[in-house]
Amino acid sequence: MVQLIPPRERHSNCQIEAQINYKDLIAHPADGEYSKSAPLRILSMDIECAGRKGIFPKAEIDPVIQIANVVTRFGEEKPFVRNVFCMDTVSPIAATQLFSFDDEKEMLLKWRDFVEEVDPDVIIGYNTSNFDFPYLLDRAKHLKATKFPYWTRLKTKQSEHSSSRFSSAQLGARDTKTTNTNGRLQLDLLQLIQRDYHLRSYTLNAVCAHFLKEQKEDVHHSMITELYNGDSNSRRRLAVYCLKDAYLPQRLLDKLMCLVNYTEMARVTGVPFNFLLSRGQQVRFLSQLFRKSLEHGLLIPDVAKEGGGDDQYEGATVIEPKRGYYQMPVATLDFASLYPSIMQAHNLCYTTLLNQETVKKLNMKKDEDYIQTPNGDLFCTAKVRKGLLSQILEELLGARKRAKKDLAVETDPFKKAVLNGRQLALKVSANSVYGLTGATNGKLPCLPIASSTTSFGRQMIEKTKAEVEAKYNIANGYSHDAEVIYGDTDSVMVKFGTTDLAEAMKMGQEAADFVSGKFTKPIKLEFEKVYYPYLLINKKRYAGLYWTNPNKWDKMDTKGIETVRRDNCRLVQTVIETSLRMLLIDKDPEGAQE
C-alpha cells in the first residue's frame, strides 16, 4: 500500500534531494511569455550518404556527401541561412550558399565550425536522433576528425551517442539512440509525429503530404549515389533534394506549433524538455506530484519494487450491444473526463487512502469523514483532507478548459487543429493519472485508487442506463420507451424511439442534464451528438452519420472497423468505406451488399 508520509516519519531512502532540485530548476514565467528580444535560433538539417546499391549506409564505409542546413529565428517566416555543404562541385541554387569540398574530413570540420558560429538553441530534423547525429559522429571518428564532436555548448564536452531500448506499454518497444548536444535542444520531428499523430505512414513524404499538402522532392534512395557520381548538375539535383529535406521539418515544426506546445507541456509538467520525447508519461506525472507534495511538506516514499506486479484488476463495463441497423436517431451521452472526475469527486488519492484500523482508531464517521468505494476501499473525504491528485487534475483540466476556450474563438483552421491537439494532450495527461495508479510495475502504483476508480465507473454507467430507461418511457407520458442500445466505459447510446432529429437532440440534452444532477461534482454527463442512421456491428465496432445540429450532418464516423485500422491493405479500406457510404448516406442497402 502506498501512502505519502509526513517528513518526520520519513525513512532513509526518501527522495528529498530530487524535490529540492526540481524546485530550483523549474522557472515559472508567466503564461505565453516568450522572449522577443533574443529569439531562438533553430537549425534544421539533413545529411545524404553515398550508400552502396541496396545496402543501408554504414558509417565505417559509406561517406557523407552532403549536409543541408536551414536556420530560422523563432517567430520569423523565412529562414535567414540556407546552405549545403557538399562533396565535389555543384551547380548554383537560388538563394542558397554552396560550399564545395574535396575532402570529407574537412567538410565535416567546417560544418562543425558552422554550427558553432550559428550557435543554434534548437536542432531539428527528420530521424536525426537515430540516423543523422550518430552517423556524423561515427563517420567523424572513422575519419579521425577528433575536433568534430565538440559542437555542444559545453566547449570541453564531447558529443557522443548511445543506444538504449525504450519500452513502454503505450508506445511499444523502440530502439532509440541519443546524442548529447548540451545546451542545444533537439527535436526529432519523426519521433514527435510518431508520438502525437496517428498516421498510416511516417515517411517524411507521407507526413508532409498529410500536413503540408506538399510532396517532397522525390529522389529514390537508390538514386543518391548515381546522382552524386554524375556531374555538377546531377549533384545540384541531389542538393536541392537534401535542402528540401532539411527545410520540411522546419515547416512541420511551424505548422504544428511543436515548439510552443512542447514548451507548454514541459512547463505544465515540470520535466526537462528532452524528457517529453525520450521518456514516458510516468516522469511527467511524478514530477507534478513532487511539486505538489513539496508545497504541502510531504515526502514521497521510494517504493520498493514488488516481485509479482502481475495482479490485474477489473476495468470498465462494456454494455452488451443490441446489434443492428438503426434508421432513427441514436443520442450519445458521454461522461466528460470520466476517471479524472471520479478521482476528484470522491477524493481518491495516495494521501487520502485509509484502512479499517485507522478508521477505528480515529473514530471516523462513515460518509462524513470517510467513504467506502464500491470496491471496498476506504478514503477520507475532502473535508478531512483534500487529495493531491484532485489538485493536479484540477490544474490539468483547467488548462484544457482554457485551450478549448481559445479553440472556440480561433478562426484559422490550422491553429484550431493544433489547439485541439493540445487540449487532447492535456486530456491524455489527466487520464494517465489514473493509468499510473494502476501500473503495477511502475514507480508509484496504488491499486486501491485504480480499482476504486473503475468500480465507480462501472456503477455509474449502469446507473445512467437505468435512470434514462426509467424516465423516458411510455408510462411517464413519452411517446416511446427509450432504450440504451450500447455503451462503453463512459458513454451510453440511447435510442429514444423518435424519428425526429431535433427532438432526439433535445431529449439527449435534457437526459444528460438530468443524469448529471444525480452525481457528485465535477462529474458531468454531456450530450455530444446524435448518430442517424447508426450501424452497430459489435462491441467497439460501429458506424454512423454524426449530427450536432439538426440541419446537416457533420461527418461519417466509424469506430473499430477496417476503415480506421491500419493493418489491412488499402483496398479493404476503400471497399468497406464505399459500402458504408451507400448504407448510411445513400441509404441503399442493395448497393452496399455488392
Next chain:
DNA sequence: GGCGTCGAGCAT
C-alpha cells in the same frame, strides 16, 4: 471445420 491461444490494433 470447430476450438483454443496469441498478438495486433483498436475503443475508452
Next chain:
DNA sequence: GATCATGCTCGACGCC
C-alpha cells in the same frame, strides 16, 4: 533502467 490502464474483436495458426 526504464515502462499509464483494461476490454474487445478478429485474423492467423496449430491441432485433431
